[in-house]
Amino acid sequence: MNKTRQSEFYLVLITVIWGGTFVSIKVALEYVSPLLLMGLRFSSAFVFFLIINPVKISSLHKGLILKGLFLGILMFLGYGLQTIGLSFTTASRSGFITYFYALLVPVFQFLILKKKPLWANLGGLVLAFVGLSLITGGLGSGSMNRGDILTLFSAGSYSVYIVCLNLWSTDDDPAVLTALQLLITSILAFALIPLFEKPFLNPHPLLWANLLYLSLLGSVVAVYVMTRYQNSVTPTRAAILYSLEPVFSVVLAVFILGEQFSLLQIGGSLMIISGVLFSEILAIQRGSVQES
Numbered sequence: 001m002n003k004t005r006q007s008e009f010y011l012v013l014i015t016v017i018w019g020g021t022f023v024s025i026k027v028a029l030e031y032v033s034p035l036l037l038m039g040l041r042f043s044s045a046f047v048f049f050l051i052i053n054p055v056k057i058s059s060l061h062k063g064l065i066l067k068g069l070f071l072g073i074l075m076f077l078g079y080g081l082q083t084i085g086l087s088f089t090t091a092s093r094s095g096f097i098t099y100f101y102a103l104l105v106p107v108f109q110f111l112i113l114k115k116k117p118l119w120a121n122l123g124g125l126v127l128a129f130v131g132l133s134l135i136t137g138g139l140g141s142g143s144m145n146r147g148d149i150l151t152l153f154s155a156g157s158y159s160v161y162i163v164c165l166n167l168w169s170t171d172d173d174p175a176v177l178t179a180l181q182l183l184i185t186s187i188l189a190f191a192l193i194p195l196f197e198k199p200f201l202n203p204h205p206l207l208w209a210n211l212l213y214l215s216l217l218g219s220v221v222a223v224y225v226m227t228r229y230q231n232s233v234t235p236t237r238a239a240i241l242y243s244l245e246p247v248f249s250v251v252l253a254v255f256i257l258g259e260q261f262s263l264l265q266i267g268g269s270l271m272i273i274s275g276v277l278f279s280e281i282l283a284i285q286r287g288s289v290q291e292s
Helices: 003-028 034-052 062-085 091-098 101-113 119-136 146-168 174-196 205-232 235-241 244-257 263-291
Strands: none
Touching (some): 003 205, 003 244, 062 091, 091 146, 091 263, 244 263
């Protein structure tokens, strides 16, 4: 297995883990407030990571710290807004709205990397907007709720994170960069609790079980794999692989939480995935033609 195929395999693997985090967060929020959950999740993830993969202090330097700080802020916004949003929306809706970040990646590639979006990117964006409206009820009897809007902003933050991760993770030790991201995210979550919520915690066994899943698999493993392997593929190819994430999130939400997903919402979900695949596959095909 060559390096690219190996990287793609690991990136697909973390989409399975991600799919489970939507359900896990939804269950955990019954016993703990959102920012406190974030702080506990990423602080314990930081500790777990150092135990599994000790980081050498000598590897730190100013440039790496600044990269870790910026990526940590983006990670906090992405995960934090998603976690708070799950207090107001369902796990299945959150899974598909979060995946909207894949359509925003080409936009931020242009703004950050100066890579101009293709017409296929714009066409995919239109399809995804229609699909998003169907899922949230924007074109039906319902409307986007507070959780949907927060999750949409989460998707925007995460799309910037993916582009910056590809840009910066090639030059430095991925273990150090991972540890910095986990630490900064946890610090921000704890620091903002007094400003944005009245924290509560019910020490129920389900809370600790889901916290273990979120911190060890959903944070340590997922963030390290992304930092270690995503730079072997382009951001757009990574976005295609990540299209499996909302599929897993809906399947698990239906079977574990008993959530209902209407035919209209299923149609919207398929339109979002179709929009992403239309955008990215055609873009890759065009690139292949230009290279030949």
